[in-house]
């Protein structure tokens with residue numbers, strides 16, 4: 001693989017309701033912001049990927065609302081519908097496939113639709129949808145299966161929520177910085193057993209953008225390039241009943257291929273920081289298992305042993321993670337951006353000292369049916 | 381360095397107005413199976429999958445993950461690419477970059493739609509801006525009618541000129557066993573069909589179709605081992621020029637197609653498109669496009685479209701046959717429609733188009749149209765670029 | 766492998782639950798509708814770089830990729846650039862009800878603007894409409910207005 005790098009990043013503050021901004025406004029601001037960050041101009045950008053979802057935006061061909069705001073009027077353009085990590089992956093492919101620079105921009109405003117209806121829409125209309133399954137109830141099934149399989153306790157999940165909301169206090173972009181105790185989480189409103197309100201990510205409005213460049217164009221940018229060392233994605237079965245929800249095998253496969261591409265044999269040793277898609281508190285330990293950072297069932301132990309805290313050997317979600325800010329689609333791109341800031345040494349109060357190799361992760365579909373794993377590094 | 385990429389196999393369903401016998405995943409499977417059979421691969425040989433359709437036509441969110449049974453993506457990378465009517469071509473271009481980038485050797489591109497599952501017009505009007513246009517935007521036909529009437533006024537084209545395009549495509553469809561509408565029509569039939577929105581009549585426009593298409597792309601070195609005569613991707617380009625219907629300048633021609641085709645010709649080294657391209661599969665959703673957009677593609681000069689058609693240059697056996705498959709006017713399963721153009725162009729290059737084969741095709745053109753007067757363009761060729 | 770098995774009647778499932786939305790109109794858009802309600806007049810916005818005037822006002826000029834800020838008041842008059850009388854039925858996405866047909870969809874250039882405004886024209890006889898005809902906006906009564914595009918009832922042909 002030729003050397004390609006992320007040379008610009010931009011994200012909005014994540015918040016409940018951006019009533020003053022349309023999708024178009026958000027995408028324009030991110031486009032402007034990412035150009036400013038990189039020191040490149042719109043003329044330096046030769047192609048654009050937008051990331052949007054017709055259900056979220058309540059609009060068929062949702063990409064139509066934002067192409068011009070992304071400066072793509074007379075540029076090659078395409079649109080990925082799914083998490084931002086997937087859109088960014090297509091952006092990277094286009095740089096390796098002949099373009100010089102891809103601008104990737106994602107937006108979402110959960111406040112404008114009914115997220116329960118929207119996530120209900122990913123379930124099969126014939127067999128599942130009328131049952132009322134949506135993200136929370138389906139995830140509750142997964143959390144329950146996980147607890148049952150390995151004897152994990154609800155308090156272990158609560159501990160993730162406490163850690164990530166506390167980390168969010170160091171992130172000026174976070175939606176829900178909070179000082180919580182395990183008791184607070186345990187006592188919060190029961191959403192769908194075993195998931196309680198404080199085990200859930202919020203529904204946020206937000207947008208984000210990155211610029212991916214080939215080596216020659218990375219030199220034109222004013223930022224310190226963050227090199228893309230490996231990317232892989234993978235999906236597993238669709239119906240929940242067809243899956244072993246406690247074994248994220250598609251994540252295992254994606255991680256394996258991403259590590260191989262990056263030349264990583266022992267991820268726990270090689271990685272300095274991880275930003276993963278913790279839409280619910282139980283997901284963090286489960287995904288850490290899928291990422292091969294511990295044995296199956298040992299995910300909660302990583303936090304119990306202090307490994308994934310800010311002062312631990314491998315801090316996970318210094319930004320506060322998705323639990324603290326969840327703009328759908330944007331959230332995966334935000335994971336990449338947070339990893340980039342860490343590797344540039346620009347993560348300010350949430351900086352992991354001396355971070356050289358980072359991992360970012362995104363998901364698509366119910367209960368993490370499809371995963372995308374990114375390995376980023378400071379060295380070519 | 382970008383790798384060279386070729387199409388090695390294609391598959392499509394037998395397109396119908398209504399397929400109550402299969403659900404979406406099952407319909408997708410039919411096309412995938414045929415594509416794999418066509419190049420004698422198994423799903424295990426496929427490294428990654430790209431799928432596209434239009435969400436609100438079936439009301440399925442996350443079609444990538446919903447589809448895995450039919451698309452074959454269990455324990456494989458799958459990504460959804462969707463850009464409106466251009467989706468099928470955007471999916472093909474994404475497949476090209478999946479391989480050209482070096483990440484994957486053999487990838488499967490899928491486009492599909494079950495138009496029968498929703499009210500297509502009700503679904504398409506939600507593509508208009510909810511604040512500004514939606515209360516009055518009434519689907520694709522009126523905006524196309526606007527384009528057609530502007531063209532007629534500008535160059536004096538007639539309704540009969542347009543009807544000739546519909547008759548050409550529907551006649552070609554008689555040689556395509558997969559086509560949806562396979563009943564011969566005449567210019568008189570078109571003229572006598574009900575007026576939908578002046579000057580567009582029922583037989584001037586595409587039908588609503590249930591169907592799917594699948595195309596297998598492979599890397600240089602791998603492709604030649606799979607197919608003796610693969611269809612090489614010579615160039616691809618896309619322009620999604622407008623975000624607002626009010627910005628479209630109907631007198632300037634289809635700007636996105638002018639720009640995208642210009643870039644694609646440049647990349648493929650084509651100077652005289654009508655002389656150098658042997659066959660074109662164009663996304664013509666209605667007959668008037670067959671007059672005007674061939675001008676934007678540079679097949680003939682501005683205003684010369686009607687004469688070019690009348691002289692038979694785009695007929696089978698003509699200078700540059702257009703839509704040997706019967707085109708979009710004969711089959712329109714929207715998310716699949718532009719990918720069908722790519723598949724049909726590839727079949728022409730590979731010499732596998734059966735009764736609808738144009739002899740000795742060296743170079744073929746495929747286009748996609750959609751969104752807010754957007755265009756995607758691909759050029760395929762027999763010679764390794 | 767053809768099979769002669771009898772599957773019985775092939776079933777389909779109807780799913781008609783509406784998906785509610787609350788779309789932001791944005792700053793300039795809000796202002797546009799306020800201006801219509803308060804003063805029954807149109808607002809446009811001019812690009813400082815190319816001079817193009819857009820109506821309704823928007824945040825940026827795409828070709829220049831320039832942010833816009835110079836609001837201007839426009840007359841409620843325009844001319845027909847293109848039109849189409851629509852004769853086929855379909856449900857209104859706002860209400861789910863069938864819209865009455867025929868009705869005329871118009872592309873209208875508002876005087877003093879450079880882009881096209883889309884709305885309906887209150888004439889369905891093709892013989893009585895032509896490109897280039899002058900039209901005037903007809904607004905709803907102030908108390909009926911809701912801050913959306915239907916606050917403009919339609920455009921009336923002046924001749």
Ligand SMILES: [Zn+2]
Pocket residue numbers: 812813814815816817826827828829830831
């Ligand atoms: Zn301007």
